[in-house]
Amino acid sequence: MSELAEILGKDRIAYFSMEIALAKNIPTYSGGLGILAGDTIRSSAELNLPLVGISLVNSSGYFLQRLDENGMQSEEAQNWSPSEHMELLGAEATVLVERRDVKVKGWLYEHRSFTGGMIPVIFLDTDVEGNSRQDREITRYLYGGDERYRLMQELILGTGGVRLLEKLGFSIMKYHMNEGHSSFLTLELLQRYGGDEDQVRRTCVFTTHTPVASGHDTFPFEMVEGVVNDPGQMELLRKFGESEGRLNMTVLALNLSGHVNGVAKRHKEVSEQMFPGYKFNSITNGVHSYTWVCPQFRELYDRYIPGWANEPELLVRVRNIPNGEIWRAHRDAKKELIDYVNREKGIGLSHDVLTIGFGRRMAEYKRPAFVFSDLKRLRKVNDAGRIQFIFAGKAHPRDERGKEIIREIFGYMHELRESVKIVFLENYDMDLALKMIAGVDVWLNTPKQPYEASGTSGMKASHNGVVNFSVLDGWWIEGCVPGVTGYAIGPAPGMERSPEEAESMELDDLYYKLEYVIIPEYYNRRDEWINIMKNSIGMIAYYFNTHRMMRRYVTETYF
Incomplete structure (x- = not known):
């Protein structure tokens, strides 16, 4: 088992996440949560932190996205073979699911950093000989199936993960739940610690990632009783996890964790409003710097800021890089993207036109089509200086509104085809x-x-000198110095405005700043634009990275 034998018995932090993004050809992630988990693993390896990751193997991945000429999304399985990337571990755990003993095995992936650190990541798998056909499917689809399927997955992740770590001989000092999906682990620990709630709380850390109510998993107790099938555990689930008559996985984690945090300062405040009576801390997310810097900027940083990859705070020295070198690296990265898009879509995007990107999950609250709310204004913006758009993102297979938004964007592509080029990239x-x-x-x-x-x-984006233009929410409240590190859209949080007024102000501000600030600066005042690019690197990237984030978890939650 490679280096695994050397670390068994040494105290480690068990990092539980429903999804972890380690590589493109290991499709065990759907979006931001998995990317964040993967970046956490990468930074932990470089910082030599004693972490072990736990997730589900998701052997059919999330899904491959197919879009027809009208933007209609269809999904295909993203089958992959764990045996090509990981080592099958010898130990097995057993979890009672619907009165059946379900065997759980683990695949070991060893993530190695260029600094020599290694973090083991264990992917749980119920596709085990002796399990029923139904049970062998539990760890197959990420966020697939119905509510009952999700509940069984979360039972395997939380309970099965703790048990398999014990079978393997790991000594765990802290259990970090990355979202509420793994909250069943708290019940397993209660059992292990003889019902000592305080001991469980001293051992558990919980990070919540969503202020959207639907992002917090809840299940009817009748269903939970059928899946868990343990009167003692049901009593504990009602005691620690009940909210509005249902099992709420976030509430279960909140009640049995000694440290709870949101992922931005604003998110801490919103979380405390969502869950009155609970105290939240905040540790703002970051990204793994080396992973998210393109080759053109890596080469530039290597020359001018040696050591930046393992000490991203050194990016504050970006002022040492001449403007011409920054612009050349960006121009080369832009050419690579535009050439790729033109090969794939044949749309004829220009290398010289101001290019605006939008890439994230297609969900209604993210408002992907917001920029198309007033096409007359958008055409006027384009008259002031040409613009073109690149969109990408998947809608969850059951999110009909998200799929509809993709179709709407395709409709705007057609409607604006004579003036503004728009492309939507799959997958x-x-x-x-x-x-x-x-x-x-x-x-x-x-x-x-x-x-x-x-x-x-x-x-x-900021790690590559790309300028952010965003509504003041989430991390951008902390990162935005208007006109210095990027641009804000609309009013600051906390201003007394109705949702309709706020949206109207945001829309007006979006078009105004595109037409009168961003376009003139990009096309006519290149040095000022490059100055904002440098500030994106030296004032944002140097801080908003997972090295800084993990150092805070170490000092504030783990030890």
Whole structure:
């Protein structure tokens, strides 16, 4: 088992996450939560932190996105073979699911950093000989199936994860729940500690990532009783996890965790409003710097800021890089993206036109089509200086509104085809994300306040000198110095405005700043534009990274 034997018995932090993005060809992630988890693993390896990751193997991945000429999304399985990337571990755990003993095995992936650190990540798998056909499917689809399927997955993740770690001989000093999906682990620990609630709380850390009510998993107790099938555990679930007559996985984690945090300062405040009576801390998310810097900027940083990859705070020295070198690296990254898009779509995007990117999950609260709310104004913006758009993102297979938004964007492509070029790229994944966040000129983000918990795509863009243009929500409240590190859209949080007034102000501000601020600066005042690019690197990227984030988890939660 390679280096695994050497670390068994040494105290470690068990990091539980429903999804973890480690590589494109290991499709065990759907979006931001998985990317954040993968970046956490990467930074932990470079910082030599004693972490072990736990997730589900999701052997059919999330899904491959197919879009027809009208933007109609269809989904295909993303089958992959764990045996090609991981080592099957010898130990097995057993979890009672619907009165059946379900065997759980683990696949070991060893993530190695260029500094020599290694973090083991264990992917749980119920596709085990002896399990029923139904049970062998539990760890197959990420966020697939119905509510009952999700409940069984979360039971395997939380309970099965703790048991398999014990079978393997790990000594765990802290259990970090990355979202509420793994909250069943608290019941397993209660049992292990003889019902000592305080001991469980001393051992558990919980990070919540969403201010959207639907992002907090809840289940009817009748269903839970059928799946868990243990009177003692049901009593504990009602005691610690009941909210509005249902099992709420977030509430279960809140009640049995000694440290609870949101993922931005604003998200802490919103979380305390969502869950009155609970105290939240805040540790703002980051991104793994080396992973999210494109080759053109890596080469530039290597020359002018040696050591930046393992000490991202050194990016504050970006002022040492001549403007011409910054612009050349950006121009080359943009050419790579535009050439890729033109090969794939044959749309004829221009290398010289201000290019605006939008890449994230297609969900209504993220308002992907917000920029098209007033086409007359948008055409006027384009008359002031040409613009073009690149969109990407998947809608969840059961999110009909998200799918409809994709179709709407395709409709705007057709309606604006004579004036503004728009393209929508399929299968937004880690590779495509890196191309986009490095190759566009402006990274657009238009969430409905206050539903952006943090948002990390803009942090990735800043690492490549791409200018953020975003509603003031999530991390951007902390990162935005208007006109210095990027641009804000609309009023600051906390101003007394109705939702309709706030949206009207945001829309007016969006078009005004595009026409009268961003376009003139990009086309006519290049040195000022490059200065904002440098500030994106030296004032944002140097701080909003997972090295800084993990140091805070170490000092504030783990030890």
